[in-house]
Amino acid sequence: MSGRRLFATPARRAAVAPFLWMLLFFLLPFGFVLKISLSHAVMAQPPYLPVFDPAEGIAALKAAIAALSLDNFRLLASDHFYVLSYLRSVVVALVSTSILLAIGYPIAYGMSRLPARWQPIAMILVIVPFWTSFLVRVYAWINILQHDGILNNVLMALRLVSAPVVWLSTDAAMYIGLVYSYLPFMILPLYATLAKIDPALLEASADLGGSRLTTFWLVTVPLSLPGIGAGALLCFIPIVGEFVIPDLLAGSASPMIGQTLWLEFFNNHDWPVASAIAVVLLVLLLAPLLVYERVQRRRLEGTR
Amino acid sequence: MTDEERRDFEATAQADKPLLQVDAVVRRFGEVSAVDHLSLDIRTGEFFALLGPSGCGKTTLLRMLGGFETPDGGRILLDGQDISGVPPHRRPVNMMFQNYALFPHLSVRDNIAFGLRRAGLPRAGIEARVTEMLALVSLDGMEKRKPEQLSGGQRQRVALARALARRPRLLLLDEPMAALDKKLRENTQAELMRLQRRLGMTFIIVTHDQEEAMMMADRIGVMNAGRLQQVATPRQLYEAPNSRWIAEFVGGINIIDGAVESSGRGRMSVATQSAGPVTVATPLQALTTDQVCVAIRPEKVRLSSGEAAPDAGDAAGTNRMEGVIAGVSYLGGQTRYQVRLDRGALLHASVANTVRREAEAFETAQRVVACFAPDDCMVLDR
Structure with missing residues (x-):
């Protein structure tokens, strides 16, 4: 089924709402919490490390991911x-x-x-x-x-x-x-x-x-x-x-x-x-x- | 049924006392008397139908027999013992509920065994009885299913098996066919009759369907406004109603108002405005006034084409009335005609279609003669 037909009727569009809600207000914040839980505390702002900063390039991002721990x-x-x-x-x-x-x-x-x-x-x-x-x-x-x-x-x-x-x-x-x-x-x-x-x-x-x-x-x-x-x-x-x-x-x-x-x-x-x-x-x-x-x-x- | 049980059953059947005696029972809801000083005797082994329009009190009466309503007055005797105050779970009476009321969380087997377990039967006895009941209603192999997995007809049979399992003295059936379609209903009616004869059990059925009541019941009690209007066999009810209300309620009928003119030698002459003088057989019951009505069933009115000469010298005094066909409804087995008599009355006649050819049919606007015998007429108080 093509995307256009899937969203063809208002009823179908409305059916997407709960998923959008879950994504925006649960999954996304939970992703942040999960990421922070894998970091370690520091006296700084924000009070944890590593921090993901896309501006520093892919190598820095890889290093940040490697720094995560359980x-x-x-x-x-x-x-x-x-x-x-x-x-x-x-x-x-x-x-x-x-x-x-x-x-x-x-x-x-x-x-x-x-x-x-x-x-x-x-x-x-x-x-x-x-x-x-x-x-x-x-x-x-x-x-x-x-x-x-x-x-x-x-x-x-x-x-x-x-x-x-x-x-x-x-x-x-x-x-x-x-x-x-x-x-x-x-x-x-x-x-x-x-x-x-x-x-x-x-x-x-x-x-x-x-x-x-x-x-x-x-x-x-x-x-x-x-x-x-x-x-x-x-x-x-x-x-x-x-x-x-x-x-x-x-x-x-x-x-x-x-x-x-x-x-x-x-x-x-x-x-x-x-x-x-x-x-x-x-x-x-x-x-x-x-x-x-x-x-x-x-x-x-x-x-x- | 074991031999011993059969002997027991026959012994009770021989006793003259009715199985169930309803004695001047009253049940009020606020100001309204749903059942109003109603008395009724039911014999052992009888198939009795309570018939009436909705709201006539027939279900209330049945619920009082089951113990779900307590009478405000009068007594209900079962085998001579007053059971008016006995709660439902202590009565040797079982009910088949209108929408079956099967326990949705229990399998077919557990539904049927429910009453047997409450009766404290040994495990083996319960197993045997459930198997017997499943066979009785042809549901072998269905015992593990849940009610939702069954068709309407199957559910109805589970409800029947469950109600019969405890071998009640009296089985109450509240509109048992209401949820079935027409074809299935007819089969089920026949099956229910066979079952009742075979078990020799006493059935009381509540229905608003008069054909159903007539087909199944030995006797019918017609209720209206909390009272029994007539208790009779299906034939008596149809051919000899005791009031105009019954005559109009049961089956189709033509009713012509008139006044008694003369009476003698088994015949009575009634003068009517809309159909002229009508000769009828003198009724067996006494009439209160000479202001009466003549009632005649549509299938007892014969029609012949207007040109045909009337039989000369009809000793029976057959009523002949000329008129015009005003309407024709072809129903397969029969054709219903509406005849506008020259004097004004609209007469319904139903003619059995005994041959395939259309030659015998009448057409709208055709002139006809409507005949009916005095013995086929009923005279009732207005």
């Missing part, structure tokens, strides 16, 4: 600090995604069983927190969780604790913040799949002797698996790279990878190591995406 990646693999940071990020993301699923599923399920006219209202209630700045909401949690904050006051008034509990700068505070912030991302895809389930399927299950619980486990849950996958990915991936919430709510003892990256970039001015961290993070996050994509494809092939 040293930064070797550092990441050999230093426990980075490995632990990655591990902690993955563990935190796994734990919070599990909590999010445990809380989000019942909420989404409840929403999908509401009378049709109440469902849009429930949906708006889930989205409403987005109308306030994310940062303001996290600071609000600092207010609630601090030494003489609302939470401690309520717990003391109910005589559940005798002295104020230390919440801030703990993992508990971080998980509260993470779950609170990401809950809509878990609820919305779950709700979308649950609401799509044909009520006749639930009736068919009941008709064939399935109790409510059996029907839930054998019909509702399997049919909502795509929603569970989408919700889990939408939460897991950004949480792995999360910076603000752990920085404001958790202690500084063991940073998540996002915090480590920030540290390298702004405190140590080590752009190459920061870039290497970002590259490894991206590769790490591609893994669950690829698994999800493969499962989805197998599901589609299975039904054909």
Whole structure:
């Protein structure tokens, strides 16, 4: 097919847009980051070497390419600090995604069983927190969780604790913040799949002797698996790279990878190591995406 | 079916008590009574059809039998036991859903085995029953497929096998042919009848298609506005409707309003404005007033060309009316004529095309005589 025919219709031209977007705003910047991750830090402007300068000719360019090395990646693999940071990020993301699923599923399920006219209202209630700045909401949690904050006051008034509990700068505070912030991302895809389930399927299950619980486990849950996958990915991936919430709510003892990256970039001015961290993070996050994509494809092939 | 089960079945069939008794059941949605003090008895082994226009309450009634709706009043007795409050999963009743409601994530085998597993049958028993059901609906070899991989007709048969697998006392079928094309529908109807006879099971089918109801059912209950208008065999329903509404709802009909003039010796004379005096057989049912209507089915109206002399001395008192052919619709097996009578009425006549030649056909604007026997006329309240 000739190029002219490929771009013949506006619809086809529009189909090119996402690829152009990916090229301009993802692949190109990622190329820069990848290149910097293969460089080494220097006290200069820019703070890394080698620098590609086409004006200096092909020989200089060849020398620059030869100067690239995997040293930064070797550092990441050999230093426990980075490995632990990655591990902690993955563990935190796994734990919070599990909590999010445990809380989000019942909420989404409840929403999908509401009378049709109440469902849009429930949906708006889930989205409403987005109308306030994310940062303001996290600071609000600092207010609630601090030494003489609302939470401690309520717990003391109910005589559940005798002295104020230390919440801030703990993992508990971080998980509260993470779950609170990401809950809509878990609820919305779950709700979308649950609401799509044909009520006749639930009736068919009941008709064939399935109790409510059996029907839930054998019909509702399997049919909502795509929603569970989408919700889990939408939460897991950004949480792995999360910076603000752990920085404001958790202690500084063991940073998540996002915090480590920030540290390298702004405190140590080590752009190459920061870039290497970002590259490894991206590769790490591609893994669950690829698994999800493969499962989805197998599901589609299975039904054909 | 094993011998033991057959004996059980015959023992129940012999008992006089109906299998299902619907007793003054009411179901309201807000102000509207979808089912309004409806009573109905169904015998064991019967193929019963609930027929009616959309919104008449037939599906609501079926859903109450399945347990998906709870009556607001009245009782539903199965084998003499009130099941009105029993949830669907505890009823010995199964339903075949309108769009089949097959579980999309389960294979054909697992769909059919679903109810058997819930019943706690041993593994070997389930295997055997699934194989038996697959053979019953001619789906052998399809057990590993997912519902999406099946054609509409195959899906319908999986739904049937799944509903039959638990050997319910009563099988409910909600518009089971609605999603099938015409040709497939006719085959499936015949197959469903054979299956029902063979299993000796009791079927209740909901349909809005009167031909389907007539073809399959032993008895038909015609519903309108939440009530049963008439419960009768297909023939009774067509030849002896109990009201003008039924007469107009079931099949095509000519209706001429008139007033009773005289009556005696099994004959009644009705004076009509648009067709003159009509002689009819005295109806068996009592009429409330002498303001009546005469109803005659189109295939019972015979046409002859206008020039032909009427038979002299017709003792039966056949009605003869002159008119002009106003419209002709050729439908293959039959031809439908519209005859504008000289007195004004428009009479529909359908003539079976029993010979290939066109010689017997009438043409538009041709003068004809329309004849019909008094015994073929029905007299109903207006």
